[in-house]
Amino acid sequence: MNIVRNHVLISIDAGTLMSGARAVEDALVKEIVKQGLDKEVSVLETGSIGITGRGVILVVYPEGIYYADVTPDDVPELVEEHLLKGRPLTRLILTETPKRTIITKEKTGLLKEQPRIVLKNCGFIDPENIDEYIAAGGYEGIAKVLQTMTSEDVVAEIKSSGLLGRGGAGFPTGMKWDFAIKTPGDEKFVICNADEGEPGTFKDRLILEGDPHKLIEGMLIAGYAIHGTRGFVYIRGEYSLSIERIEKAILDARAYGLLGKNILESNFSFDIVVMKGAGAYVCGEETALIESLEGKRGHPRNKPPFPINAGLWGKPTLVNNVETLANISEIIRNGAEWYKGYGTEKCSGTKVFTILGHVATPGLVETEMGTTLKDIIFEYGGGIKNGKTFKGALVGGAAGAFLGPDMLNVKMDFVNLKEYSAALGSGAILVMNEDTDMVDMLKSVLHFFKHESCGHCVPCRLGTARLVELIDDIAASKAKKEDIDQLLEITRVMKDSSFCPLGQSVTLPVSSALKYFKNEFMSRVTS
C-alpha cells in the first residue's frame, strides 16, 4: 500500500459540476501524473462542502487548505506550488469566509466552531464509497441497535433526544415513532420525504449528494424501531445526481448485507426502493406524497386518518424528512444526552440552513438551534453583499415568513419562531438588501403558489388566483387601498378553509410582508 502524502478533495455536487468540476478533476489527475506525484497524492471525490457560488472547490489535506474558483488553467500552478513544492497558492485560497462551516479552526482562529451532526461527513468522504462511510463510523448505529436495543429502547432514545421533524412543521419525531410502534399491522412502511421543493432550499439535496449512506442508516433504524418492512425514498425528479448516488448507495448496502433479509445476521429484514417524483410542489405534503407513491395524482388526503395509522396502501406509514433521518444514527451512536447538549431546551440539536440572496457567501450552514438570525447572516453568511444594508429575510421558503430588521436578534428554532407567527420551515433564509422591492418579492411568492396549487380544494385554487390578480395590480400601481385589506382577508379565509398546508400557509408570507413593509405596499396604491 502506498503512503499518500497529500489528499486533494474535490467537491462534486450539482453546484460545482456546473462550474466545471469534472474538467478540473481531469486536469488535476493528469497534472499529478505528469509531475510524477501519483504515488504521493490522491484525488478524492466528495459531496458538497457547503459553499456555493464560488465555482470549483478543492481542499488539500493534511493542511486543510480550501481553494475556490479553481479552473483547469490554474491546475498546473497549483500542483507545482502546493503539491510539489509545498507552498500553498495564496491567490486561490478561500479567505473571505472565515467563520463558515468548513474552514478549519486551526487555520483561521475561529471564534465559533460550527457543530456538525447532519453534515458531519459531507465534503469529507467519498459519497459513492460505502467503505469510507463505514470508516467514518457509519452503520455503527444500526449495529448497536440490532445487538443491544429493542425497538422500544430505540423509540425511547429518540423521544428523549427531543428531535423535532426537520421537514418544516417541527413535529416531535420520537412521538411519531411511538404512534407507529403502537399501531398494529403486519406490514409497515418508512418513507423518506426527499421531495424538496421549497424555494431556496437545497439542504436535502446536499445531504443526499454528500452522504447518502447516512440516510439509509437512518431509515434502517427507523424501520427497526417501528417494525417496518420496507422503505421508500421519494425524491425530486430533477435531482439527477442525488438519485444516482442514493441508488448506488442502496446497491452497495445490499451487497454488504446491510439491506435485505436478516441484516447483520439478525432477524430484522428491510429493503429500500427509490421513487422519482414528477414535479409537483404539493407532493412534499405527506399524504399527497403517499398518493403519488401509489401512482396517482398527488392530491392530499383527509387527515385523520394520519399516515401513521393508514398511509401507503392503507398500511401504517412513517414519513420523515431527509434531515430528520440523517440525525438518527448520530443520536443512537452518541446518545440522547449528547444530542441535547446542542440547541435550546425546547428544540435540541442542530439545523441545516441554506443562506442565499444578497449575502456575501451564499451556501449551506449547520448550526445549533437557537442561533440568532443575525449570527447566521453576518457570521456565517459573511454579511450583506457589497456593503449594503439588511432590509429583510424570507425565512422558511415560499411558505415561510418575511422578517424585518428588528427581528435580527430572533433565535432561530421551531418553537421560538412560532411565537412571532413565523416558521422555521425548511430552513431557507433568503436575504434581501435595501434595494429589494418587497412588492415584487411577494409577487414572486404568490405566483409560485398559484402555479403549485393542485386544484383539489376551492379556497386554494381560487384564492391563489385572486391573490395573484391583486398583487399584480398593486405592483403595477393600479390598485386601491382596499385591495390590500382584501389580500389579507383572502389569506385568512384560505388559512381556515384550505384542505392542506399549501393553501393554509399562504397567510404567512402575505401577513408578514404587510407587517414589516406595509409602507411599501401603501405607496403603490391609491386611496
Place this chain on the structure above:
Amino acid sequence: MSAKNHCNCARVDEEDLYPKLEEMIAQHKGKPTELIMALHKAQNLFGYLPKKAQELISERLNVPISTVCGVISFYSFFSTVPKGRHTVKVCLGTACYVRGGQQTLKKVEKELNTKVGSTTEDRRYSVDIVRCIGACGLAPAVLVDKDVYGRVKSTKLMDILGKYE
C-alpha cells in the same frame, strides 16, 4: 406491430421504439401503483408521452386510460406534446426571480423565437420554466437537459445553448 409510416421519418423512429417500451415496462405489468415509474421511462424514451404509449401503459399496467391522462396532466414533468431534442428550463424560484430569472426567460424566448411550453420549429429546443432547483447560490439558473448553468447572463446564454445540437 402496426405498419410503418414511410412518409414521415420521425414517426418511423418512434414506431421502432415501442418494442423497447414493452421491454422496459414489463416489470410493471399489472401493477397500477407503478404508473409514474412507467411514465418516467416512456418519457425518457420518446422525449414525451405519445398517445399510443399512454394506451400501451394503460393496458399493460391495468390502469384506465382516463387515470393515465389524469396523472400525466397533474405532474409538470410529463408532456404530451413532442419536445425538442433539448429542454431549456429557466428557474423562476424566489432566489432566481430576485436575480433576474424573468429577464433570462424573456431573452431565451426572444432568441429562440418561441414561448414557454413550446418547441422551436426545428425541434432543437423546448423552453420551459422550472420551480426552484436548489441552485440558488448561482442564481439565476438555467437547466439545459441535465446540465445546470448558474449566473446566466444574457450575453452568455446563446453560447451555452449553441453547445446543444
